[in-house]
Amino acid sequence: MNAVVIEVNRRSLRKDVPARMHLGDFVREEGRQTGTHLGCEHGVCGACTVLVEGRPVRSCITFTSACDRQSVTTVEGYDGDPVMALLRPAFSRHHALQCGFCTPGMLATSRDIVLRLPDADEARVRLELAGNLCRCTGYMGIVNAILDVLEQCRGEGVPAVSALRAALPRPDGGPAPQRKPFRTFTATDSGTLAAAAEAPREEAAAPVSGTRGGTNIQGSFTVPYPPGTVWAFMTDLPAVAGCLPGAELSEHAEDRVKGRIAIKFGPMSASFAGAARLERDDARRSAVLKGAGQDSISKSRANGDVSYRMVALDDGGTRVEVDLLYSLQGPLAQFSRSGLVKDFVARMIQDFGRNVALRLDPERAADAPLPSAHINAFGLAMSVIWSRIKRLFGRDG
Numbered sequence: 001m002n003a004v005v006i007e008v009n010r011r012s013l014r015k016d017v018p019a020r021m022h023l024g025d026f027v028r029e030e031g032r033q034t035g036t037h038l039g040c041e042h043g044v045c046g047a048c049t050v051l052v053e054g055r056p057v058r059s060c061i062t063f064t065s066a067c068d069r070q071s072v073t074t075v076e077g078y079d080g081d082p083v084m085a086l087l088r089p090a091f092s093r094h095h096a097l098q099c100g101f102c103t104p105g106m107l108a109t110s111r112d113i114v115l116r117l118p119d120a121d122e123a124r125v126r127l128e129l130a131g132n133l134c135r136c137t138g139y140m141g142i143v144n145a146i147l148d149v150l151e152q153c154r155g156e157g158v159p160a161v162s163a164l165r166a167a168l169p170r171p172d173g174g175p176a177p178q179r180k181p182f183r184t185f186t187a188t189d190s191g192t193l194a195a196a197a198e199a200p201r202e203e204a205a206a207p208v209s210g211t212r213g214g215t216n217i218q219g220s221f222t223v224p225y226p227p228g229t230v231w232a233f234m235t236d237l238p239a240v241a242g243c244l245p246g247a248e249l250s251e252h253a254e255d256r257v258k259g260r261i262a263i264k265f266g267p268m269s270a271s272f273a274g275a276a277r278l279e280r281d282d283a284r285r286s287a288v289l290k291g292a293g294q295d296s297i298s299k300s301r302a303n304g305d306v307s308y309r310m311v312a313l314d315d316g317g318t319r320v321e322v323d324l325l326y327s328l329q330g331p332l333a334q335f336s337r338s339g340l341v342k343d344f345v346a347r348m349i350q351d352f353g354r355n356v357a358l359r360l361d362p363e364r365a366a367d368a369p370l371p372s373a374h375i376n377a378f379g380l381a382m383s384v385i386w387s388r389i390k391r392l393f394g395r396d397g
């Protein structure tokens with residue numbers, strides 16, 4: 001994690017962020033400024049364009065850490081900006097937006113054109129807009145809106161705009177205002193190191209996860225049974241699958257399984273068929289379940305490791321630390337990084353832990369149905385969303 005202090009729309013945010021977090025995710029998830037849209041996340045569509053120190057940048061290919069101690073302006077932060085005061089009504093007048101997906105990025109780029117190129121003609125405006133894609137308008141309205149604003153600002157037509165133009169760096173090499181350079185940073189492993197630091201000394205040497213890369217979600221659950229008992233259960237793959245909501249095994253041979261897991265979360269519905277192999281370390285009571293699968297509906301592919309280890313508690317119980325490291329390819333990849341999904345997985349880990357505790361309960365019949373068999377995915381999604389809303393307003397989740 002890297003500690004950053006970034007001013008987003010004149011509000012200072014001090015956060016610890018993963019080294020690979022891009023600025024688009026930062027302003028949306030940490031700054032709650034969701035007007036910045038992410039389309040391609042490859043720097044191609046321009047929808048995510050924001051201003052960093054007044055200059056337009058693609059937030060999807062700008063690392064958050066590189067913006068430490070910089071100011072960022074998103075579409076929510078243009079109040080009082082004289083160029084936006086002209087562009088917004090011009091976009092309306094010229095029907096320059098339909099669905100609005102491209103509009104936050106279009107406005108940022110348009111502002112840059114108005115300031116930097118006061119004499120731009122239609123051909124130049126179109127050239128400058130080439131990095132912003134719009135799938136609705138055909139561009140004519142956007143081009144006309146920019147030309148309209150350029151016309152209004154001709155000469156000293158709008159003194160506040162002239163003042164902003166005068167503050168820009170001059171192409172002839174004349175004195176330019178002092179700008180803060182991007183800062184470099186050192187990337188460090190996120191999460192895994194922190195988990196290792198908290199672990200008991202003799203277990204810290206064992207890596208929680210066997211692979212690197214992808215999205216990392218950590219969680220834990222506790223059960224009131226000794227580590228040996230829990231470990232025996234957690235290495236019995238059919239028993240583990242039986243506690244995982246939506247999972248079904250079709251084949252099982254020693255430490256290898258094949259099967260299917262169905263996931264439903266809000267609009268997202270997937271059924272991954274695949275195979276997994278358990279690598280276990282009995283001495284340390286830790287294991288890694290390595291798996292890969294494909295969703296039959298969207299054809300998205302997933303692969304990842306579920307690492308878990310037993311930690312003995314003073315009261316005789318066991319904490320099971322779970323470290324999920326996964327990557328998604330295909331249409332479902334757009335869901336892979338949101339905080340909502342992370343909360344959802346954390347909730348699933350809790351439900352899984354509750355089921356393990358029920359299965360280990362000697363007072364309970366071994367084949368008694370588990371509550372997770374009837375889990376209501378919509379209810380689970382709503383409870384995750386509700387707990388996030390409460391957290392946002394400062395109440396306990």
Ligand code: FES
Nearest residue numbers: 039041043046060
């Ligand atoms: S989302 Fe950044 S350029 Fe497309």
Ligand code: FES
Nearest residue numbers: 098102134135136
């Ligand atoms: S208005 Fe819909 S993408 Fe541009």
